[in-house]
Amino acid sequence: MMQTRKDALRILPLGGLGEIGMNLLLYGIDDHFFVCDCGVQFCDPWMVGAEHRLPDLDLLLEYKDLIRAIILTHGHEDHIGAVQFVGSLLKVPVYAPPFAAEIIRLKEEEYGSHIVRDLLKTKDKDVVNIGKMQIRFLRVTHSIPDTFALVIETPFGTIVHTSDFKMDDDPYDGVGFDYDGFKKIGDKGVRLLLSDSTNALVEGHTRTEKDAIEAVGHLIKEAKGRVLVSLFASNVHRVLGIIEKAQAAQKRVAIVGKSIHLYLEAYRRAGYLTAPLDLVDERRIERLDDKELVVICTGSQAEPRSALVRASLQDHENLRIHADDTVILSSRIIPGNEKAIFRMINNLARLGARVFHERVAQVHASGHACRDEERQMIRLLRPKAFIPIHGEYAFMKAHHELASEEGIQDCFLVENGHLIEVTKQGIEVVERMTLNHHYVDGSLVGDAEELRLDERRKMGWHGVVAVWAFVQKKRKRLGARCSIKTIGIPTVEKKMLDELEMHLCDEIEDMPLSVQKKQVEETIEGCIRGFFRRKIDKKPFVLSFVEFEED
Ligand SMILES: [Zn+2]
Numbered sequence: 208m209m210q211t212r213k214d215a216l217r218i219l220p221l222g223g224l225g226e227i228g229m230n231l232l233l234y235g236i237d238d239h240f241f242v243c244d245c246g247v248q249f250c251d252p253w254m255v256g257a258e259h260r261l262p263d264l265d266l267l268l269e270y271k272d273l274i275r276a277i278i279l280t281h282g283h284e285d286h287i288g289a290v291q292f293v294g295s296l297l298k299v300p301v302y303a304p305p306f307a308a309e310i311i312r313l314k315e316e317e318y319g320s321h322i323v324r325d326l327l328k329t330k331d332k333d334v335v336n337i338g339k340m341q342i343r344f345l346r347v348t349h350s351i352p353d354t355f356a357l358v359i360e361t362p363f364g365t366i367v368h369t370s371d372f373k374m375d376d377d378p379y380d381g382v383g384f385d386y387d388g389f390k391k392i393g394d395k396g397v398r399l400l401l402s403d404s405t406n407a408l409v410e411g412h413t414r415t416e417k418d419a420i421e422a423v424g425h426l427i428k429e430a431k432g433r434v435l436v437s438l439f440a441s442n443v444h445r446v447l448g449i450i451e452k453a454q455a456a457q458k459r460v461a462i463v464g465k466s467i468h469l470y471l472e473a474y475r476r477a478g479y480l481t482a483p484l485d486l487v488d489e490r491r492i493e494r495l496d497d498k499e500l501v502v503i504c505t506g507s508q509a510e511p512r513s514a515l516v517r518a519s520l521q522d523h524e525n526l527r528i529h530a531d532d533t534v535i536l537s538s539r540i541i542p543g544n545e546k547a548i549f550r551m552i553n554n555l556a557r558l559g560a561r562v563f564h565e566r567v568a569q570v571h572a573s574g575h576a577c578r579d580e581e582r583q584m585i586r587l588l589r590p591k592a593f594i595p596i597h598g599e600y601a602f603m604k605a606h607h608e609l610a611s612e613e614g615i616q617d618c619f620l621v622e623n624g625h626l627i628e629v630t631k632q633g634i635e636v637v638e639r640m641t642l643n644h645h646y647v648d649g650s651l652v653g654d655a656e657e658l659r660l661d662e663r664r665k666m667g668w669h670g671v672v673a674v675w676a677f678v679q680k681k682r683k684r685l686g687a688r689c690s691i692k693t694i695g696i697p698t699v700e701k702k703m704l705d706e707l708e709m710h711l712c713d714e715i716e717d718m719p720l721s722v723q724k725k726q727v728e729e730t731i732e733g734c735i736r737g738f739f740r741r742k743i744d745k746k747p748f749v750l751s752f753v754e755f756e757e758d
Contacts, residue, residue: 216340216363216629218401218594221262221642222246225600225622227405228285231262231293232368232596233270234359239338240270242277242297243357243368247288250646251543256663257646257655261289264296264645265654275337276300278329280370281354282307282473283441291315291322292645292652300325302335304344304353306443309473317469331355331385345392346385347372350416350574351441352479356389363629364398367588371403371597373413373573374580379420379444380479386587393588399629400590404598405575407606412579416444419572423537424452426563426570432531433497434458435560437507437515438538440466442574443474445537446503450484453501461487463514463526464505489525497529507538509547516547519554530559537570581606585613592617592634594627666748670696672735673750678715678727680755685722687715696739696747707738727753 216236223230228248233240248260267274276299279287287307291314294301303311305328315321329335335342339362344355349371359366367389374384406413427434427449436449446467453460462468474480487495492502504526506515515534517523528534534555540548552562565571575597576584585593593615595606603620610618617634621627626638643654651658671694679686689711691704714734715727731751739745 213628214362214630216361216366218366218627218629219640220596220621220623220625221266222248222623223285223597224603224625225598227597227599229260229262229289230286230597231289232401233274234340234366234368235273235337236339236361238273239275239340240273241275241335241337241340241342242267242293244280244286244370245277245288245290245293246283246285247647248285253664254646254660255667256648256658256660258649259288259647261292261645261647261652263642264292264652265643266640267293268296271297274299276302276335278335278342278357279303279307280357280368281349281351282310283351283371286370287311291318292647294323298324300327302327302329304329304355305477306351306353306473306479309476310441310470313469313473313476329355332388345388346382348375348378348384348416349373350439350445350572352380352443352474353477358392361398361629363631364591365392365396366399366629367392367397367401367590368596369400369402369584371405371575372580372584373576374583375413375415377415377417379416379448389584389587397588397590399592399594399634400585400588401594401596402581402584402606402610403575404581404595404602404606406573406577407581407595407598407602407609409573409577410579411577413575413577414569414572416572417448419537419570420445420448420452422569423449423535424455426533426535426568427453427458427501428456430533431498432533433500433502433529434533434535435502435504435515435518435526435528436535436537437504438536439507440464440470440505443470446471447480449501449503449537450486454485458499458501459487459495460485460501460503461489461492462503463489463492463523464503466505467503492525493527497531502526506551507536507548508541508544509551511547515555516551519551519558521558528555528558528560532558532560534560534562535568535570536562536564538565539571539573540565578609581609582613585610585615590615592619594619594621662748665746667695669745670694670747671750672696672739672747674711674731674735674752676711676715676727676731676751676753678722678753678755679757680720683720685716685718685720687712689715691735693747696743696745698743703742707735710734710738724753724755727751 219233230246250257341360343358357368504514506513518526593610595603624640
């Protein structure tokens with residue numbers, strides 16, 4: 208539990224430091240805290256029984272009485288995806304930019320439950336007061352509309368939390384990065400900067416969003432046949448930009464993928480989209496001439512149920528791949544998804560499509576600052592101290608070095624669970640807590656132990672053996688009958704099980720007459736494990752049911 212013994216601003220990251228995703232930081236003075244962002248992380252496929260990873264909900268529960276609000280910087284899932292879980296736990300107001308707020312509401316409509324009661328929309332330069340902290344929203348550019356940095360005025364100085372950002376000087380909606388705003392804050396003096404490290408290993412400046420749209424537009428114009436563009440559904444500006452490019456090339460556009468419709472609807476409800484989009488219904492795709500059509504679809508990360516993956520497997524009711532289709536993956540190839548993405552690309556190629564992606568064409572622009580922009584952020588603000596956030600450890604380390612090179616004296620490399628105190632005298636890490644992450648499995652939420660994740664993974668790997676043993680106490684010795692069933696154990700033949708049953712009966716019958724049920728169960732488990740280890744090098748779970756029968 209966080210100590211409130213001395214006069215200090217406390218910062219406690221619970222996610223997003225040393226990893227990509229699941230961003231959540233606590234900021235607070237005395238007994239007034241707020242949660243900054245509330246993200247989830249997608250679990251690796253080997254994590255049987257877990258779809259999403261959540262920040263440590265038990266720890267948040269400990270701070271429940273101190274936390275007064277949740278403040279969200281933008282609508283990406285790794286910043287808002289856990290809001291329904293954290294929101295229902297803390298029951299505090301949630302402040303979010305209009306687009307993020309509408310995404311939350313639309314998702315609630317989808318689940319059919321209204322979890323976030325008090326959802327307040329925050330705009331550029333809006334101020335929220337939490338105890339002695341005054342938090343102001345300052346516009347940045349990113350790969351999703353409506354993204355803000357937080358400027359936190361405290362008695363210990365001004366803290367700037369950049370959230371995710373890039374410096375796009377020519378953004379799609381014309382609402383640019385607030386250079387003046389940042390410079391003014393810098394002029395007044397910044398005590399501590401916490402800045403996005405995602406691209407700290409990438410030299411230079413990010414490509415602008417319009418450049419990526421332009422590159423996709425060029426391919427659309429040149430294409431002889433149909434064009435399919437797959438992208439992150441949340442990148443609404445790119446979706447709209449590509450629709451414009453297609454229409455300028457005299458082509459019609461269809462959208463395939465529920466999430467793209469959801470984000471467009473959120474954008475519309477936020478008041479940013481007023482004109483109707485002239486779209487072709489996805490059921491009419493096949494009726495249009497190939498050269499007249501552009502399809503914008505989900506599946507850029509080869510997500511198993513996404514439109515493009517299903518089309519690549521010839522398993523989509525409305526979308527089929529034609530020979531001479533041009534497929535553009537206008538997105539990052541995320542390292543963990545690489546295998547699945549290239550499997551999909553191969554399948555698309557096999558069906559005759561020509562595939563363009565970020566490694567062969569400039570069809571994507573990152574939403575995160577590269578080193579030049581990170582440097583520029585530091586130069587605008589000239590902070591006294593610096594903490595890299597949002598990134599894997601190596602990225603944060605590189606960002607930390609960059610800040611040192613820029614002449615910042617106090618640079619800290621901290622991780623999730625490290626409690627930082629900012630006082631009048633200095634900044635230090637005062638505690639290192641071990642965090643217990645939570646997971647979502649359908650409607651279930653719990654930590655790894657509660658969801659039995661380890662057991663489920665091992666069960667999938669090693670299988671299960673159930674044994675029924677009926678033991679008779681005869682006059683001089685025991686008699687036994689056994690029956691065995693297996694689940695998920697490869698290469699088990701009936702002959703092998705018969706052999707095992709006989710072996711088990713022999714073992715039980717050799718036990719003393721005074722034997723207890725527990726000892727029989729232990730013998731069965733030992734026998735079964737030994738048997739499968741020797742035969743196929745597996746350690747299955749054993750369920751034994753022992754009954755003593757009267758002779
Ligand atoms: Zn983001």
